[in-house]
Amino acid sequence: KAGVTQTPRYLIKTRGQQVTLSCSPISGHRSVSWYQQTPGQGLQFLFEYFSETQRNKGNFPGRFSGRQFSNSRSEMNVSTLELGDSALYLCASSLDGTGDYGYTFGSGTRLTVV
C-alpha cells in the first residue's frame, strides 16, 4: 500500500510570507502528526491530529497551525515566516496515534526561508 506522501518536497519562501504543507497518510490511518527537523534542535513535535481534531500540540508559536480533513489528509500552515523556520518538516502517519502500532514517516518537505 502507498506510504506517507508529503508535498511539496522543496519550498523556498521569503521572510514574512506564509506556507502550507500537505501530508497524505497511509490509507486507513487516522492520526497524522507533524515534526520539525533542524540540525540544531533535532526532531521536535509540532502537533497531532486524529479524526479532524488536534489532540496534542508541541511548544511552537501560534504561527504554526494545522488541520486535518475528513479523508485524514493533513495540512500544516506557517504564517509570517522567519529565517529560523527553515527546516525539514516531517509528517508521521499512525493507525490511532499511539505507539502501539508505530509511526510511519513521510520523506518530508524541506522549507528554506530567505
Added chain:
Amino acid sequence: AQRVTQPEKLLSVFKGAPVELKCNYSYSGSPELFWYVQYSRQRLQLLLRHISRESIKGFTADLNKGETSFHLKKPFAQEEDSAMYYCALAFTGANNLFFGTGTRLTVIP
C-alpha cells in the same frame, strides 16, 4: 518532563566490530521506546520498538528500567549500517514521540 538522551553525536566502528548506540530516558511512567534509522537520502524509518522485542537487521535493544536505558546493539557492524539513529519515547496513552538528538554511525570498511 520526559527526555531522551543520546550522548554520542558521532560513532565510528570498524566493519565486523560490535556496536552499541546509547539511549537514556527520563520518564516516571512506563514508556514505549523506539529506535528509528535514517539512511542517507531516505526517510526516517522504524528500526525496532521494545514492545515487540524483535531483532531487525541484526540489531537488538533491551529496555532497562533500572538504568532507564534502551541501548541499541549489534554484534557485527556492516557498512550498510552507516546511518543516523534516533531513539524515541512515547509515554503511555500519548500520541507523539520525543526524540533524542541522534547518533551518526559510520562503519569503516
